[in-house]
Amino acid sequence: MIQLLLFAFFTGCIYVCYQLTFPKQWREVKVFSGPPTVPLLGTLIPSSQLDVTKKVEEWSRAYGSPFLAKLGPSYLLIVSKAEQIEPILKGTTNLAKGGSYRFVERWLGKGLLTSTNEQWRHQRKLLTPTFHYKILQDFLHIMNEQSAVLVERLREHVKSQAGEPQPFDLCPYITLCALDIICETSMGKRINAQSSPTSPYVQGILEFTEVATYRATHPWTWSDYIFENFSVMGRRFRQSLNTMHQFTKDVIKDREAAREANGATGKNDEPATEEIRKKRALMDFLLEMKQKGDFSSQEVREQVDTFMFEGHDTTASGIEWSCYLFGRNPDIQLRLQEEIDSVLGSDRSDFPTADQLNEMKYLECCIKESQRMYPPVPYIERTIIDEPVDIGDGRIIPVGTTVGISIQMVQRDADHFPEPDKFDPDRFIAENCVGRHPFAFCPFSAGPRNCIGQKFAMMEEKTILCHLLRNFTFESVQDEALMQDTMSYMFVLRPTKGVWVKLTPR
């Protein structure tokens, strides 16, 4: 009994302190309605990630955009209209992220994704030229080679099935291919994830997003100290983190030693030959910056880890959802295969060039439509720290508010995309885009803090899909209702039951 009274007393004290600290902010934000809250707990937390996804959609329909939700002692405004996200994302102020990103900082530190203010501006300015299309073209051969490995693995799988094609889950194949590509392009290191998926580094990466997502929605895991020292999941997580950090540090050391041996000074950025140029990884550009004094060793590691985190799950998710949709829409798939065959000709052994990929306009429309319906990054957060934001309907979002932007709901808004649940790639033919709200389609976010890797991602998605469609015809066996019911979103939109397809070699 005495313990219960003490507990009630302390929680009461915390509640009063909280109300005294934030009363003004609370009054201002109360112009937005939302689901009922329980003191201290806030809006009752659904039990699983899938429930969170469904609840957010349900509340958005019931309370409109934005609606106010409370998670533990903090509150969130969830926005789902293009017109309202525009003033939040487009300005050069209010570029800080929300609290959920804290859970990925254990791996990424203050890299480009998680840094704020001047630190972010400095990093973005330095890194933008690294993602120039000309540099990215040098990565195409890696994307092609790893796609060929993927095709070979799938052929072997299909061969191992006797008789009629049997459905199987495509996701593990795609994820490992994307991981191989990002590792080789970021670090210049082959990890052969497709042939050795059990390496501790690969396992650590595969587990990381899962644990980070779990923590973001379960407040009792929010203390790093308690989570990592007193739970089995937390201890395993810390071990994986150590492995991942050590791996990147070792690669940096080796790469630096190789640069020194080659006499690279960082003063002359131009490599001697085309062959050397093609072997450069994103890390080499960062090491050049380090030699010029722009980055420390730790910052190089944080940026490389950021590319690893942002650059594999996202593209894998985009490709998986595309395959699912192509497998449900045979007419669209056939049109795509005709386009690919007409650009590449009948020789299936040739790799597509950058110009040929550019010619595949219908493939691009299909990828965009898939990213609209199933955005790989379905939800992002901003904290309004610099100045209040006028969302255009007479309401103001006050300073101090964390805003959750549901890209998923923005892109399924019937005001901008009639019949939003229909897969219709023609929406992205140039003349059909005229007059569309500029923020209605934003899979890579928008404004100054948009995705720095979007050209990389489009090139990778196009390359892998081109290889797949050239060699196989897909048939999806799951229906739309099941996919909608079982997808989960936090950092990346996942088909939690996988993408089950039957593959027929062409």
Ligand code: HEM
């Ligand atoms: C289909 C694939 C991808 C999608 C849909 C995607 C989407 C996004 C989105 C929505 C953001 C904004 C996040 C936020 O505001 O919280 C973002 C940021 C970022 N992305 Fe991507 N991304 C993809 C692939 C990539 C790739 C391949 C890389 C790197 C190789 C990358 C690197 C980054 C980085 C570094 C940021 C932080 C940018 C900043 O804050 O300045 N992304 N991405």
